[in-house]
Amino acid sequence: MSKPVLFLLAAAILWSLGGVLIKSIDWTPIGIAGSRSLIALVVIALAMPSVVQKASWRILPGAIAYAATVFLFVVATKLTSAANAIFLQYTAPIYIAIISPWILKERTKPLDWLLVTVALCGIALFFVDQLSFEGFSGVLAALGSGVSFALLTVFMRRQRSESPEAVVLVGNFLTFLVALPWMFPLAKMEHNGIWILLLGVLQLGIPYLLYSRAIKHIRALDAAIISTIEPILNPIWVMLIWGEKASFWSIVGGGIVLGTSFLRGVLASRGQDRKNGNRIQNSEFRSQNSRITDFPPDF
Numbered sequence: 001m002s003k004p005v006l007f008l009l010a011a012a013i014l015w016s017l018g019g020v021l022i023k024s025i026d027w028t029p030i031g032i033a034g035s036r037s038l039i040a041l042v043v044i045a046l047a048m049p050s051v052v053q054k055a056s057w058r059i060l061p062g063a064i065a066y067a068a069t070v071f072l073f074v075v076a077t078k079l080t081s082a083a084n085a086i087f088l089q090y091t092a093p094i095y096i097a098i099i100s101p102w103i104l105k106e107r108t109k110p111l112d113w114l115l116v117t118v119a120l121c122g123i124a125l126f127f128v129d130q131l132s133f134e135g136f137s138g139v140l141a142a143l144g145s146g147v148s149f150a151l152l153t154v155f156m157r158r159q160r161s162e163s164p165e166a167v168v169l170v171g172n173f174l175t176f177l178v179a180l181p182w183m184f185p186l187a188k189m190e191h192n193g194i195w196i197l198l199l200g201v202l203q204l205g206i207p208y209l210l211y212s213r214a215i216k217h218i219r220a221l222d223a224a225i226i227s228t229i230e231p232i233l234n235p236i237w238v239m240l241i242w243g244e245k246a247s248f249w250s251i252v253g254g255g256i257v258l259g260t261s262f263l264r265g266v267l268a269s270r271g272q273d274r275k276n277g278n279r280i281q282n283s284e285f286r287s288q289n290s291r292i293t294d295f296p297p298d299f
Helices: 003-015 018-023 029-047 057-079 082-089 092-103 110-126 136-158 164-182 189-215 220-226 229-242 248-293
Strands: none
Touching: 003 189, 003 220, 003 229, 003 248, 018 189, 018 229, 029 057, 029 164, 029 189, 057 082, 057 136, 057 164, 082 136, 082 229, 092 110, 092 136, 092 220, 110 220, 110 229, 110 248, 136 164, 136 189, 136 220, 164 189, 189 220, 220 248, 229 248
């Protein structure tokens, strides 16, 4: 697979640690959201200092979408089941398929729609025993987080020639700023501190840096489909660590999503390799033409 696709898969795997890490923290969801964003902000600024200089008003829509995604997901998890929250957030590929042709000029093909449908069916099967309409406000928040996550991916992709990392940097700053009033007093830092640090570094800062690098080379819809392994891996880690057992449909649904993500990754890699090959051929062709036309002065 190409490096951008591997970056996407690595980002999704690290994102999926959120359930286990958050489950280990005894604090309010808003406090967790703000503190992990503060840590992620520091990680990104230290890893890529030049990103700070690239922050501008042009990235504000993406930064707002980032903050909205974080907060709506927290609200959804609080007001409805975790299964509803993660499943409805990953309706994002549907919205990306609709808006990408308009904003990014990236055409959505019939195969794209098929893979989106298969991935959503796989996620639904994984959570078939847990999905419900309980907590209608939470369901609405979860649907909103799906829309905001789609917009975030599209806006990051639109910044591919500039700095998608700057979108994430400012997004984390906005998240921290909004959460600040609810972050004090700090709760049980002797226990929570290490988990919050891991959450900010491993589950937010590093994966979003990887995602930012990948989105420069991968279509927004491909990035969303490949990342659908995250809602499947999230409860799997909880099952492994906390001893929860998987149902038959969970195994079937997880297999479908992993297969879809892998297939989309292979297809995206081939497309990336084809583009790279075309660029090399064009470069060689221009070089040959240059040598042909570069006659000696006395010819």
